[in-house]
Amino acid sequence: xxxxxxxxxxxxxxxxxxxxxxxxxxxxxxxxxxxxxxxxxxxxxxxxxxxxxxxxxxxxxxxxxxxxxxxxxxxxxxxxxxxxxxxxxxxxxxxxxxxxxxxxxxxxxxxxxxxxxxxxxxxxxxxxxxxxxxxxxxxxxxxxxxxxxxxxxxxxxxxxxxxxxxxxxxxxxxxxxxxxxxxxxxxxxxxxxxxxxxxxxxxxxxxxxxxxxxxxxxxxxxxxxxxxxxxxxxxxxxxxxxxxxxxxxxxxxxxxxxxxxxxxxxxxxxxxxxxxxxxxxxxxxxxxxxxxxxxxxxxxxxxxxxxxxxxxxxxxxxxxxxxxxxxxxxxxxxxxxxxxxxxxxxxxxxxxxxxxxxxxxxxxxxxxxxxxxxxxxxxxxxxxxxxxxxxxxxxxxxxxxxxxxxxxxxxxxxxxxxxxxxxxxxxxxxxxxxxxxxxxxxxxxxxxxxxxxxxxxxxxxxxxxxxxxxxxxxxxxxxxxxxxxxxxxxxxxxxxxxxxxxxxxxxxxxxxxxxxxxxxxxxxxxxxxxxxxxxxxxxxxxxxxxxxxxxxxxxxxxxxxxxxxxxxxxxxxxxxxxxxxxxxxxxxxxxxxxxxxxxxxxxxxxxxxxxxxxxxxxxxxxxxxxxxxxxxxxxxxxxxxxxxxxxxxxxxxxxxxxxxxxxxxxxxxxxxxxxxxxxxxxxxxxxxxxxxxxxxxxxxxxxxxxxxxxxxxxxxxxxxxxxxxxxxxxxxxxxxxxxxxxxxxxxxxxxxxxxxxxxxxxxxxxxxxxxxxxxxxxxxxxxxxxxxxxxxxxxxxxxxxxxxxxxxxxxxxxxxxxxxxxxxxxxxxxxxxxxxxxxxxxxxxxxxxxxxxxxxxxxxxxxxxxxxxxxxxxxxxxxxxxxxx
Amino acid sequence: xxxxxxxxxxxxxxxxxxxxxxxxxxxxxxxxxxxxxxxxxxxxxxxxxxxxxxxxxxxxxxxxxxxxxxxxxxxxxxxxxxxxxxxxxxxxxxxxxxxxxxxxxxxxx
Numbered sequence: 001x002x003x004x005x006x007x008x009x010x011x012x013x014x015x016x017x018x019x020x021x022x023x024x025x026x027x028x029x030x031x032x033x034x035x036x037x038x039x040x041x042x043x044x045x046x047x048x049x050x051x052x053x054x055x056x057x058x059x060x061x062x063x064x065x066x067x068x069x070x071x072x073x074x075x076x077x078x079x080x081x082x083x084x085x086x087x088x089x090x091x092x093x094x095x096x097x098x099x100x101x102x103x104x105x106x107x108x109x110x111x112x113x114x115x116x117x118x119x120x121x122x123x124x125x126x127x128x129x130x131x132x133x134x135x136x137x138x139x140x141x142x143x144x145x146x147x148x149x150x151x152x153x154x155x156x157x158x159x160x161x162x163x164x165x166x167x168x169x170x171x172x173x174x175x176x177x178x179x180x181x182x183x184x185x186x187x188x189x190x191x192x193x194x195x196x197x198x199x200x201x202x203x204x205x206x207x208x209x210x211x212x213x214x215x216x217x218x219x220x221x222x223x224x225x226x227x228x229x230x231x232x233x234x235x236x237x238x239x240x241x242x243x244x245x246x247x248x249x250x251x252x253x254x255x256x257x258x259x260x261x262x263x264x265x266x267x268x269x270x271x272x273x274x275x276x277x278x279x280x281x282x283x284x285x286x287x288x289x290x291x292x293x294x295x296x297x298x299x300x301x302x303x304x305x306x307x308x309x310x311x312x313x314x315x316x317x318x319x320x321x322x323x324x325x326x327x328x329x330x331x332x333x334x335x336x337x338x339x340x341x342x343x344x345x346x347x348x349x350x351x352x353x354x355x356x357x358x359x360x361x362x363x364x365x366x367x368x369x370x371x372x373x374x375x376x377x378x379x380x381x382x383x384x385x386x387x388x389x390x391x392x393x394x395x396x397x398x399x400x401x402x403x404x405x406x407x408x409x410x411x412x413x414x415x416x417x418x419x420x421x422x423x424x425x426x427x428x429x430x431x432x433x434x435x436x437x438x439x440x441x442x443x444x445x446x447x448x449x450x451x452x453x454x455x456x457x458x459x460x461x462x463x464x465x466x467x468x469x470x471x472x473x474x475x476x477x478x479x480x481x482x483x484x485x486x487x488x489x490x491x492x493x494x495x496x497x498x499x500x501x502x503x504x505x506x507x508x509x510x511x512x513x514x515x516x517x518x519x520x521x522x523x524x525x526x527x528x529x530x531x532x533x534x535x536x537x538x539x540x541x542x543x544x545x546x547x548x549x550x551x552x553x554x555x556x557x558x559x560x561x562x563x564x565x566x567x568x569x570x571x572x573x574x575x576x577x578x579x580x581x582x583x584x585x586x587x588x589x590x591x592x593x594x595x596x597x598x599x600x601x602x603x604x605x606x607x608x609x610x611x612x613x614x615x616x617x618x619x620x621x622x623x624x625x626x627x628x629x630x631x632x633x634x635x636x637x638x639x640x641x642x643x644x645x646x647x648x649x650x651x652x653x654x655x656x657x658x659x660x661x662x663x664x665x666x667x668x669x670x671x672x673x674x675x676x677x678x679x680x681x682x683x684x685x686x687x688x689x690x691x692x693x694x695x696x697x698x699x700x701x702x703x704x705x706x707x708x709x710x711x712x713x714x715x716x717x718x719x720x721x722x723x724x725x726x727x728x729x730x731x732x733x734x735x736x737x738x739x740x741x742x743x744x745x746x747x748x749x750x751x752x753x754x755x756x757x758x759x760x761x762x763x764x765x766x767x768x769x770x771x772x773x774x775x776x777x778x779x780x781x782x783x784x785x786x787x788x789x790x791x792x793x794x795x796x797x798x799x800x801x802x803x804x805x806x807x808x809x810x811x812x813x814x815x816x817x818x819x820x821x822x823x824x825x826x827x828x829x830x831x832x833x834x835x836x837x838x839x840x841x842x843x844x845x846x847x848x849x850x851x852x853x854x855x856x857x858x859x860x861x862x863x864x865x866x867x868x869x870x871x872x873x874x875x876x877x878x879x880x881x882x883x884x885x
Numbered sequence: 886x887x888x889x890x891x892x893x894x895x896x897x898x899x900x901x902x903x904x905x906x907x908x909x910x911x912x913x914x915x916x917x918x919x920x921x922x923x924x925x926x927x928x929x930x931x932x933x934x935x936x937x938x939x940x941x942x943x944x945x946x947x948x949x950x951x952x953x954x955x956x957x958x959x960x961x962x963x964x965x966x967x968x969x970x971x972x973x974x975x976x977x978x979x980x981x982x983x984x985x986x987x988x989x990x991x992x993x994x
Contacts, residue, residue, distance in 0.1 A: 022961075025911050025946075031958070052929070059927075
């Protein structure tokens, strides 16, 4: 007996082998064989036993030792299992194509919508500007957002700042390019010569500006400096992409200007519509003062934060105020802001995009809840399958894994569908967003967007699948295989789970619908806003005379008069007038107003008014009513006393209770001369329908002959029919005057509310989708529950319950779910309303009637969804249901 | 069972030996195999092969009585199933077909 194998080796062997017949059989065999070998020598036998032990360890790897080896084995097993799962999953999906289609469609829509919105968010908000270290670029507003400054102030900032590596100035500008290729109105900017270098942009051809070729601000009225930079698009379009254009002279605003370079395709500062840049020198010829036309862009030094720069700017502004008290009003510079350049260029679209992203996430949530419901409902049908597999030895985790694989396959199919939808959706976005929005052009499926989609798919798949998978695998093990399909009552657990899913859906759908209806009301109110003029039947176009060709005021007056005279003579035209800035055009010329009879105290600034130049017929043509005094007449021309007409709001704000007629006023645009108020007209909306009406002052064109005017023609016919004739008239008068922005005035109004309309449409669609999904969800759940409880209902009916009782019972269940959903949803909506505040127009976010109406709608949806199954419950035939199948 | 999994070389040897022994147990198989093939048989390899053959349905095993001579461990007896016999026959036939006419090349094997 002592001739057994070495005990320690034997103990190791016994420990390594899996218990059961392998351990019993093998260790016994080895003992036996050892006994034979020991006769040939103990050492020989021991060595043999050792080698046997090694072989055992190799073939039956102990779980605790050699973790790496084990993990590799387990991974290999898992991989093999995964392959099997995938094949099984595809087979299962193929067997139930309808079920699979619904899931793929639901997930696909949700994922697709999210991807589309995210691609817009990515392109407009997340993607960095195409300049090196673009996150170091900031927009500097010394006197608050939107307040431009003058050249001397710019110099002071540039010289005095230590936090900013460099500061550049720019001002958006409209140029007129004439010569070969015809007269064209071109958007662009006047920039300080250091702007391209500061942005880090290298021209495609030629060079950028040098200091010497910039003209001072106070110089000639035309905007062309001694050099011009072309955009890539402009260069391709007008000059055929010919590199020899560099060095050639083109005519800008009537002046010959040499082209010094062409910018690369990616350069679109300040917006994608900019095509031409000229340099501006900002040598101060005067003391710094408030007001001006420049916006500042700066580059932060390394290690400096925007907050540091902001406090420095506040300090600089304060210093300027103290040093030049006459130039700056008391509180100038206290509203300074330093904003990352990207945010500054994007503006309010940011909120729109985030709201959309939130809404679309909600739709996906509702969709996932529906999908989860579907999985759970189907789980019942697979109970016998699960029971069999468990009996055959499948572990719970294995079952869960296989179910998850199925769900992942469906989710991936949904994601594919979603990507296709998103491609289409991204294009819609690209067209719906304003064309001058940086990044709007490039909306598409980038790498980051793809990564987002993949993550979203995984999350959506898990969300909708994990609970059903766990439940399915665990669930009904107590049912023997013979009892497939029948259950007495619905397990309380499952009922609660389904119920909570439905409640979630209802709550989310409520939030969506509330959001959508708030937007709807807001948009409705916005579109009902009276612009102050009648736009129907009015055609508008812009004609800007190149200033160098029209150096005399009388020439400009004559041109405008000539255009108006000929246009009025066209058949069907009722009247024609001109104004220098299109109402609702999005831009403004503002200045401080001084009243002669009410002098200002030192350090005080007059109210800011919107300054406009118009011809006498303008008011009549667009239907602005005359409220007091008179409009402009032919006597108001150069040499005659300067006159002005003010708007109702200006009269009310500046001369409350008094008669403004006869008062003398002036603005910075009028120079030294005081103008006499001769009339008061109705207000018109200026920038857009949503902003509050500014006080407005009008000067007659005959006295202030601006070269660029916007013409308005009222006609009895279709406005667009006049487009061709109008162009011909202008071209006939002077081929060098470009005609641009030809559109009916109705389009202008429509354009100004395009973004709110887009938002409203999308939110409406999402709200409807969410509501539909919730309705389907609640119907599905109640219907399923009723189906499960058919036997129970049969029993109840047999025991004397009336069908109506059952009906109310089921309805009651649905109502309870609905109520819970409403409560949660209402609190959610209250939160949402906070976010919507920024885009809602004159609608209180916590609008009582809206909430009430939506709650009623949702309650009816819940009831309706429960009603049909409830009827079925009431109609259960106890005989049939109790007799089994 | 439409398609039959192929037998590995060692599997084939083990299965054939089990067939020969009729209702042999582990140690017997080891002795027989070592004698006939002339090479050392590792217990771990043998047993995992037996497991595999059993999972393929070619063998069935059962445990015997605890044997005091083996430290109380019972023996594991194996028997070849009809499927197993068929698999062996098929593979043998295939081998013979492949070897048809090749004996001459074996020469001084």
